Amino acid sequence: MAEFEHPGELLLAAEKAYREGYRRMDAYTPFPIEGLAEAIGFRHTRLPLIVLIGGLVGCVAGFLMQYYLSAVDYPLNIGGRPFNSWPAFIPITFEVTVLVAALSAVLGMLALNGLPRPYHPVFNDPRFAMASRNRFFLCIEASDPKFDREQTKRFMEGLTTHGVSEVDS
């Protein structure tokens, strides 16, 4: 795991490592950096699709609930309006849509990220506490097909002047 002081350095290093052929790596930063996820080979996330599905499910469920309860299960004549008075059902349909979509955004993000996760090997590195303050890290994992203890270490030392450390898993 290599340490950097500036986001620009990390970004360059990540691109270089990707060109070198490393695939199983991750970068750790104290704030989001544009283009970094792409630089380490992350293409796109399914999250927007999950949220869209959540929204549609909420929309349909919200409307059907009101339709079933007010027109089928317990029809009530309110001021002579039709039992399926759909315009009056729109506000609640909208609210349920937003609620389910927001829940799927939050839970989907956490699930795709594998959180909550109380233990992760990177926390073993005492320097890593700085990743939530002002330091930037690039970590090439041992499971990478191109990983070689000596060679990878030498490669990473060529990327940074702030030190490379080994993380036990």
Added chain:
Amino acid sequence: MSSARTPTAARSAPPVLEPGYSYASVTDKISSIVLMRRPPRVWFVAFGLAFLLVMALLYAVAYAVSVGIGIWGVKIPVGWGFDIVNFVWWIGIGHAGTLISAILLLLHQEWRTSINRFAEAMTLFAVACAGMFPLLHLGRQWLFYWLLPYPNTMGVWPQFRSPLIWDVFAVSTYASVSLMFWFVGLIPDLATLRDRAGSRIAQTIYGILAMGWRGSAIHWHRYETAYLLLAGLATPLVVSVHTVVSFDFAVGIIPGWHTTIFPPYFVAGAIFSGFAMVMTLAIPIRAVYGLEDFITMRHLNNMAKVMLATGLIVGYGYLMEIFMAWYSGNAYEQFLLANRMGGPYGRYYWALIACNILIPQILWIPKARNSVPVLFVVSVVVNIGMWLERYIIVVVSLHRDFLPSSWDMYAGTVWDWTTFLGTIGLFLALLFLFIRFLPMISIFEMRSLVAKVGERAES
């Protein structure tokens, strides 16, 4: 603010962040308020006072639950009194938080960064206060779950064509989404606190809340997507919530309520009062905690402009009510207007016009917008004005309706006032606890801001 680097831009407007901060120093400064320092003495005094009000609230609520809401001033024809006034007032205050965090995020307004966390917390606590009132007003509060559609032995369901049921869904969705938005925004900062906390207990608690966040680039990518989507969802939501609140009135046939201008006029009023509340709270807090570098004059200035603009929309709403009363030729509408302006509650109406329309016009003057005392006074005045507005809408419309034989006067009792002041205490107490235990400014967004402004000499 990328243009802040050019000297011309820097001269024309104060920066969103005073120069000279690095990633480390913003982190240390904001997290130290939570972690290192004993809270200043002011904190203890203020929290103590707020806590006393919370005790008064508990007393008033316990009394209302045990003997019934007859202890309040509500009686027919004024069946909605302080409880609904306060409900609408509080929920309106909450709206500025969502506006700052969601709408300004979508509009790429960088100045939102140092006030959004704090404004979101304000939203949550305001919604908590707001939610109490309709529940208390139920009379038999322990049956509140009858509002929800659940299968029951009575075999009946809520009446989904009623705006009051829409309100149940709107407010509960709003509270849930606000909570999620706030918590998602907190996760990376909780990780910072976990890594920087000195005591074992604090490390454990922040660690559990941070859920193992480690700032992975891929996580950040999904995180930003989720945050943006939440902002996109919260934006129409906030508009819908106050629209539904206004439907509670507009769908009724009472003169003064039955108008189509209500939804936009309520939403503008909500933002108006919410920004006033952010300002009322931010000004003393930035002074006490020395955060003038983060919450700069630029923020106060921009908030003053938003207040001015939304205040004018509210003013347009008042004018339209007058115009429609005249143009409709409806005798009841015209009587309502005459009664509002010259009736027994006329003083309240003119006080409202002074607070919401006349006094805020001082914000046209750049000098006034740059004076902290002026801004503080104006924001407090607007808070009072917006409360009066809801009082006029709720009480004055009800107290003299179609039949003179049913006219009556309304006044809040000591229990109405205790409950109202008690919720202010609850709101402040929650806010003080938040300031004490959680970072009131989003640390990671401030780091991003530092990166954008161009990092200066790392200390």
